[in-house]
Amino acid sequence: MALRDTSPPESAGPRPRTAPALDAGDRGRLLSGAHHDPHALLGAHPVPGGVLFRTLRPFADAVSVVIDGDPTPLVSEGDGLFAVVLPLDAVPAYTLLVSYQGAEHKVDDPYRFLPALGDLDLHLIREGRHEELWKALGAEPMAHQEVLGTRFTVWAPNAQGVRVAGDFCFWDGTAFPMRSLGASGVWELFLPGVGEGARYKFEITSRHGDRFLKADPMARRAEVPPDTASIVHASHYEWSDGDGDWMAHRGDVPVHVAPFSVYEVHLPSWRPGLTYRELAEQLPAYVRDLGFTHVELMPVAQHPFSGSWGYQVTGFYAPTARLGTPDDFKYLVDALHRAGIGVIVDWVPAHFPKDDWALGRFDGEPLYEPGDSRRAEHPDWGTYEFDFGRIEVRNFLVANATYWCEEFHIDGLRVDAVASMLYLDYSRDSGQWTPNVFGGREDLAAMAFLQEMNATVYRRNPGVVTIAEESTAWDGVTRPTDSGGLGFGLKWNMGWMHDSLQYIGKEPVHRKYHHNEMTFSMVYAYSENYVLPISHDEVVHGKQALVSKMPGDWWQRRANHRAYLGFMWAHPGKQLLFMGQEFAQGAEWSEAHGPEWWLLDAGYASAGDHRGVQDLVRDLNAVYRATPALWERDTDPAGFRWVLGDAAEDNVFAFLRHDAQGAPLLAVSNFSPVVRHDYRLAVPAGVPAWREVLNTDAERYGGSGVGLPDAVAARDGELRLTLPPLATVWMAPSSV
Missing domain, CATH: 2.60.40.10 (Immunoglobulins)
Known part of the structure; x- marks a missing residue:
């Protein structure tokens, strides 16, 4: 055939x-x-x-x-x-x-497809100067050569090869190897048909031939832990920010001469179980009612272990998925802005965890961490430190700071653990560190990074403030970078916090021996621009809640608590108070349970005691915001004058605050449990009479109700007062 x-x-x-x-x-x-x-x-x-x-x-x-x-x-x-x-x-x-x-x-x-990343992007990445790095690296849904898909890019300069693996290829990256874009160390691949919501990782082959999966360092969204994949994301959120007024005007008044009262919040435990959008229905109203100007959110960046409270970050560009999507977080920020409340976030550029799917030895070699093992590992936290001497790593962090400000409209960055970055010998013994080129212990690369970060954030984001948690006497933390300083706007006053808590924790009979612990802060009060912090760190791990640090019975502990807050709000510097302390909960904070809201329930026998403290905080903020003397000259020595700073035997402190026009407010604290009658204070001769504007001993706050007449006349520059027990009284000039 x-x-x-x-x-x-x-x-x-x-x-x-x-x-x-x-x-x-x-x-x-x-x-x-x-x-x-x-x-x-x-x-x-x-x-x-x-x-x-x-x-x-x-x-x-x-x-x-x-x-x-x-x-x-x-x-x-x-x-x-x-x-x-x-x-x-x-x-x-x-x-x-x-x-x-x-x-x-x-x-x-x-x-x-041709490369979907431009030459200018690659040039800026090589130079370590890409201030919008998140727009160049990571997963970017886009139309490329008229085809919809996602551009994947990652910096992995030591890798032999990189592939994209995800749920769109059953996590087998064989079909999708990426190309190296030359000396930049960047790998790129445009995947048509892959869009938002796709889960992915980078499959990296090291120079030694090892192959492993890594989450995207630039991922803008991540899976809910314990899952660890990155998620392709594009924002569709439309901001309102009070019809645009917030962003346009937040920088009209510099923070140093404005009221600044901060409520610190751990979002997952403030009301456990609430999402970002559910929090947006409750948190702004609560904070606004209490009169705080800002919230400070403990780290919201993606972190695998809840018990770290967010301070061990694996996804620096992704809000934690536990509470919702990035757009959901934007909704929360927007709601706070609409309520007139600024948003500060804790930012953690000092270190990162060693999880094998995250930043550690990212391409098989030390990359984000130093190559020297003595310098790479943080001795206190079991984590890696960042290599601040590498320009690409600095770029990753500087861009991250601007990312939170620009993409999420954040109003401030509180930078965690600055001291651990600044000192080469931080928590290290002799022989475990190497001096800098000048023979000193200062980390010059970390200094340069912090200066670059601050300068960049302030240049690009008017109205944003950076705040250093720096626990040493490093000179110039809040000095401008062009004057050799680190360039922060504010610094936590850890010395004031430590000393004042030491004092207030003593029995009144012993306080006279510790009197200088309450006055010493004024010796250096104007060396930096300060925030007075009573933060989460002071109410956990055996340190006790604020009210439980106080001596005496329940009445005395609450009275001490109230008097201390009155002293704090009057002291030069901005204020920060951690959640739960505004109503004097007695238990330490637990990230599993959050504040003990039940203490405020009408059915609880002592609810009135806790509501009284909450009422005081509300009034402290109200009077504070309405009284420029308490904030307008926080950084000006002429805005403060001791009236009585040496009355150690009486446990009494009295000082004047002045606004820009010289109008005074008198703050008097009696940290003894006795009423002091006919107590004499020298006051400005030009003020004939004074009136009480706030008294922490008022009955409505749970106090004994020892108050002052509507007006107290001053004679020959002397004021005679009745001082309530364990109380702070604020007085202003009276027209009567």
Whole structure:
């Protein structure tokens, strides 16, 4: 029987022919995920006699190239490689038809696309000066060459190869090797058809041949822990920010001469179980009712372990997924702004955890951490420190600071653990550290990073304030960078916090021996721009809640608590109070349970005691905001004058605060449990009478109700008062 001719008809044109075999070395590197330029092997390329089409589709039964609607089968080369040469004059527009177990899928070929990252981006990355790094690295949904998909980019300069793995390829990255973009250390791949919500990681092959999966350092969204994948994200949130007024005017008054009273919050435990959007329905109203000007959020960046409270960050560009999406977090920030409340977030550039799927040894080598193991590991926290001497790492962090301010409209960054960054010998013994080039213990690279971060944030984001948690006497933390300082706007006054808590924790009979612990802060009060912090760190791990630090019975502890807050709000510097302390909960804070809101319930027998303290905080903030003397000259020595600073035997402190026009407010604290009658104070001769504007001993706050007349006359510059027990009284000039 004659054989049937199966060749295509004459009209079909020249026949396809077998592709030349790949070089064995190239083939091996491509299949093992160790090739630096897979686009040179895959996709469509002119060759003698036509155009070579080659694709890598593991587990596919068959692949065809489709040109003008006509499919042409590719020949299997084994290991998921398919190729063919077509007699064409130029590379045409084409798609692929991939068959898996009889099901055909029409797809665009990722290897027909030009790089989706520009030369300017690469130049800025190499220079360590890309201030919008999040727009260049990570996963960016986009239209590229008129095709929708996602551009994946990652910095991994020590890798042999990088591939993209995700739920769109059953977590097998074999089909999607990325190309190296030269000396930048950046790898790139545009994946058509992959969009928002896709989960992914980078599959990295180290220079030693090890292969492992890493979450994206630049991921803008991540899975809910304990899952660790990154998620492709694009924001669709439309800001209102009070119809635009907030962002336009938040910088009208510099923070140093404005009221600044901060409520510190741990979002997951403030009302356990609430999402970002649910918190937006409750938190702004609560904070506004109490009169705080700002909230400070403990770290909201993605972190794997809840017990770290957010201070061990694995996803620096992603808000924690525990409470919702990035757009949900924006909704919360927006709601706070609409309520007239600024938002500060804790930012943690000092260190990061060692989780094997995160930043540590990211491309198989120390990358974000120093190569010197003595310097890489933080001795206190079991984490890695950042390599501040590497420009790409500094760029990653500086851009991250601006990212939170610009993408999430954050009004302030409180920088955690600054001291641990500034000193080479921080928590290290002799022999465990190396001096700087001048023989000193200062980390010059960390200094330069902090200066660059502050200068960049302030230049790009008017109205934003940076705040240092710096526990030493480092000179110039809040001095401008052009004057040699670190450039922070404010600094936590850890000395005031430590000394004042030491004093207030003593029995009144012993306080006279510790009197200078309450006055010493004024020796250095104007050396920096200060915040007075009673933060979460002071009410956990055996340190006791604020009211429980106080001596005496329940009445005395509450009275001490109230008097201390009155002293704090009057003292030069801004204020910060951690949640739960505003109503004097007696238990330490627990991240599992949060504030003990039940103490305020009407059915609780002592609810009135706690509501009294809460009422005081509300009134402290109200009078504070309405009294420029308490904030307008916080950084000006002329705004403060001791009236009585040496009455150690009486446990009494009295001082004046003055606003820019010289109008005074008198603050008097009696930290003894006795009423002091006819107590004499020298006051400005030009004020004939004074009136009480706030008294922490008022009955409505739970006090004894020892108050002052509507007006107290001063004679010959002397004021005679009745001082309530364990109380602070604020007085202003009276027109009567």
